[in-house]
Amino acid sequence: MSHVEFIAPTSAEQAAAALLAGGAHARPLGGGTDLLVQLRSGRLPAGLIVDLKRIPEAIGIRQEGGAFVIGAATPGAALSEHKALGLAWPGVVEAANLIGSTQVQGRASMAGNLCNASPAADSVPALVAARATCVIVGPGGRRTAPVEAIGVSPGRTSLAPGEFVLEIHLPPRPPRSGDAYLRLIPRTEMDIAVVGAGVSLTLDAAGVVTEAHVALGAVAPTVLLVADAGAALIGTKVDEAALNALDAAARTACNPISDKRGTIEYRTKIAGVLARRAATIAYGRAEKRA
Amino acid sequence: MMKRQHISAVVNGDPVDFLTDPGATLLDALRDDLGLTGSKEGCGSGDCGACSVILDGRLVCSCLVLAVEAEGRRVETIEGMADGSTLHPLQQKFLEHAALQCGFCTPGLLVAAKALLDVNPDPTESEARYWLAGNLCRCTGYDKVIRAVMDAAAELRQVRV
Numbered sequence: 256m257s258h259v260e261f262i263a264p265t266s267a268e269q270a271a272a273a274l275l276a277g278g279a280h281a282r283p284l285g286g287g288t289d290l291l292v293q294l295r296s297g298r299l300p301a302g303l304i305v306d307l308k309r310i311p312e313a314i315g316i317r318q319e320g321g322a323f324v325i326g327a328a329t330p331g332a333a334l335s336e337h338k339a340l341g342l343a344w345p346g347v348v349e350a351a352n353l354i355g356s357t358q359v360q361g362r363a364s365m366a367g368n369l370c371n372a373s374p375a376a377d378s379v380p381a382l383v384a385a386r387a388t389c390v391i392v393g394p395g396g397r398r399t400a401p402v403e404a405i406g407v408s409p410g411r412t413s414l415a416p417g418e419f420v421l422e423i424h425l426p427p428r429p430p431r432s433g434d435a436y437l438r439l440i441p442r443t444e445m446d447i448a449v450v451g452a453g454v455s456l457t458l459d460a461a462g463v464v465t466e467a468h469v470a471l472g473a474v475a476p477t478v479l480l481v482a483d484a485g486a487a488l489i490g491t492k493v494d495e496a497a498l499n500a501l502d503a504a505a506r507t508a509c510n511p512i513s514d515k516r517g518t519i520e521y522r523t524k525i526a527g528v529l530a531r532r533a534a535t536i537a538y539g540r541a542e543k544r545a
Numbered sequence: 546m547m548k549r550q551h552i553s554a555v556v557n558g559d560p561v562d563f564l565t566d567p568g569a570t571l572l573d574a575l576r577d578d579l580g581l582t583g584s585k586e587g588c589g590s591g592d593c594g595a596c597s598v599i600l601d602g603r604l605v606c607s608c609l610v611l612a613v614e615a616e617g618r619r620v621e622t623i624e625g626m627a628d629g630s631t632l633h634p635l636q637q638k639f640l641e642h643a644a645l646q647c648g649f650c651t652p653g654l655l656v657a658a659k660a661l662l663d664v665n666p667d668p669t670e671s672e673a674r675y676w677l678a679g680n681l682c683r684c685t686g687y688d689k690v691i692r693a694v695m696d697a698a699a700e701l702r703q704v705r706v
Contacts, residue, residue, distance in 0.1 A: 259568035261550070261613045284611075291570075291609050292590045301568065306614060332603055356679020357657065358594055361603035362610070444678040445592075 259294065263306040267313070267392040267421050270305050275394045275417030277303035283419040284308075285328040286362030288355065289371045305419075312421055316340055321427025327366035327420050335360070344425055345540060346434030346453060346533075350381035353438060356445060366420045372406040373447075375473040379406070380453035381436040383470035383480050387425050393418035403470070406477040431458040433540025435533040438472070439525050441516075448473045449517040452505070452529035454537040456488060462542060464488045469501065469534070473516075474509040474526050481508040484530060493538040501534055502527035554615040556581070557625030565612040572596045574612035575622060583623035583652040587681070594680035597653035597660075598622050604660040606679075623652035626659060634704075635659055635697040642693035646684035654680045658694045666702055670695060 260277075264270045274281045280302025282290055293299040307313040313326040316337050323340055331351045334340060341348045351365050354377050365378040366389065382402045389405065391398050394417040405412050405420070414420075434455035440446035451472030459465050469484035483504035491497035511522040549564040556579060563578040575581045575598070587593035589608050596607040599621040607620075626633045635658050638644070645651045654677065661668060661676045668676065673694050674687070682690060 259566075260548075261567035261611060263613075263616070284614075287609055287611070287614075288591055291611070294568075295589060304567070304611070306611075308614070330603065355591070356594065357660070357676050358597055358604050358606045358609075358679045359591055361600070361605040444675065 259301045260303045261306065262303070263309045265309045265311075267310050267397075270307060270310060270419065271392045271394055271417050273303065273305050274419060277305070279416070281305060283327075283370075285313075285364040285367040286330055286359075287367075288359050288363040289367060307419070307421075310421070323425040325365065325423045325425070327422060328364050330362050330364060331360040332357075334365075340425075342544075343428045344381075344385060344434060346436045346455065346537065347378065347381045347385055347387075347425065350436035350438075350451075350453065351378040353377045353436075365423055369402060369405050369423075370412055370414070370420055372408070372410050372412050372477075374406070374409055374475060374477055375448045375451065376406075376478065377436070377438055377448055377451055377472070379478045380451045380470035380472040381434065381455075382423065382425075382453075383478055384436075384453035384455040384468045385425055385434055386455070386468060387423055389420045390422040390424065391418050392421045397421075399424075403478060403480050408476045429457050431460070431541050431545055432456065433537040433542075433544060435536035435540065437529045437533045437536075439529060447516065450474055450511075450522050450525040450529055452526060452533045454488075454530065454533040456493075456534070456537050456541055458538075458541045462492050464491055464493060464497075464538075467534075469505065469530055471505060471508060471526050471530070474511040474522050476510075479508050481505055481530075484508065488534060493534055498531045498534065502531050505530040550613050552613060552616050554617065555619045557621060563612075567611070567613055569612045570608050571598070571600075571610040571612050571615055571620070572607040574615070575607060575620070578612075581622050581624050584656075585649055585652060587649065587653075592679075592681070593650070593653075594657060594677075595650050595653040597656045597680065599656060599660055604657055621656070623656055626655060633659070634700050635662070635694065638693040638697040638700070639690070642689045642696065644685055644689040644693040645682075650680060650682040650684075654682065654690060658697070661694070662698055662701060666698060666705070668695075668698060673698075 438448040438451040467488035487500035585595040587595035
């Protein structure tokens with residue numbers, strides 16, 4: 256990391272201009288828990304680091320109407336401290352808080368987790384299931400995109416030169432809604448997901464699911480939004496038949512690799528199991544949020 | 546030639562100024578520019594916690610913070626933990642429980658444990674173990690560390706009453 260340059264702009268537009276001018280080796284810095292490791296190891300070539308933390312919109316959690324706006328560089332620890340966010344989106348907060356140690360939580364952000372573009376990123380399936388969107392700033396101004404549109408393959412994003420994620424938006428939450436995220440790791444802490452599953456759903460007054468979204472991590476080159484798995488829950492009370500249909504849809508969507516963390520067969524099986532369990536937890540939470 | 550940047554920060558309550566390379570970590574600056582060598586570099590990748598410091602109230606790995614990011618920030622390190630020659634209760638309990646052998650991880654463990662007790666004066670053993678999961682120790686097997694932290698927490702609660 257000997258030839259790094261660093262700037263800390265105070266507006267999003269200044270940051271976008273600097274990133275564009277910095278070319279292919281310019282990187283936005285949120286918490287740095289991925290970026291600084293990759294720069295130091297030489298996996299990323301050193302260039303210009305553009306710190307986002309002095310941009311007011313990039314830090315903190317704001318409520319706008321019923322929506323939550325989370326600044327791109329907001330650390331995981333701030334998410335767990337925000338009571339209203341935890342009540343509305345417990346699955347998203349749990350997913351973000353699974354990442355790394357207390358020290359990592361002091362720095363690591365969900366937008367960084369998203370833009371690092373790992374298929375095993377823990378916060379991303381929960382955000383996708385939540386139908387979160389992100390505000391992207393670039394040389395051409397601002398645009399909004401669904402979270403699942405950012406990652407295109409391991410380590411690569413759809414962001415154009417000069418673009419970066421400024422905010423993540425979680426939509427207004429109707430009553431009787433719940434979400435959950437589960438991941439499998441072979442130990443209790445400090446590991447990367449073998450499989451992750453996020454579920455978000457909304458019930459009617461009779462307890463029947465009216466809207467459901469299911470996302471899977473670490474079973475394909477990108478996090479997957481599995482429409483068939485969500486559809487399997489709609490019109491049900493998440494009974495055994497619905498869970499069987501969800502399980503089958505989740506397994507069908509899987510396109511994993513075999514590696515030291517798990518085989519194709521194991522990951523596929525576990526994706527169904529975690530989707531079932533996450534759906535059951537999300538349903539229980541939705542029933543309690545009348 | 547690389548441009549060194551001038552940084553003003555507050556370390557353990559004292560204003561400090563230093564010049565640093567943009568690529569240098571906060572850990573580098575603490576150790577090499579400010580002479581505060583209590584924070585250790587174990588892994589340099591945020592896995593071991595030996596470089597733990599408190600940055601604007603949050604526990605972080607100083608190896609994963611750029612020194613230039615510290616501009617205008619408050620940093621607390623192990624050097625600020627004792628009150629003159631009086632050890633912090635955590636430091637005293639680490640000695641009493643023999644919660645260290647080689648000592649390399651100890652500054653990071655103490656800073657992390659202090660950050661825990663600052664926000665949660667009455668942690669369960671399970672909460673303490675999860676909180677300290679990012680502090681690796683190859684000597685103690687952790688049990689003595691946890692006993693020392695729980696004992697210090699109990700003593701600090703007595704002091705507060």
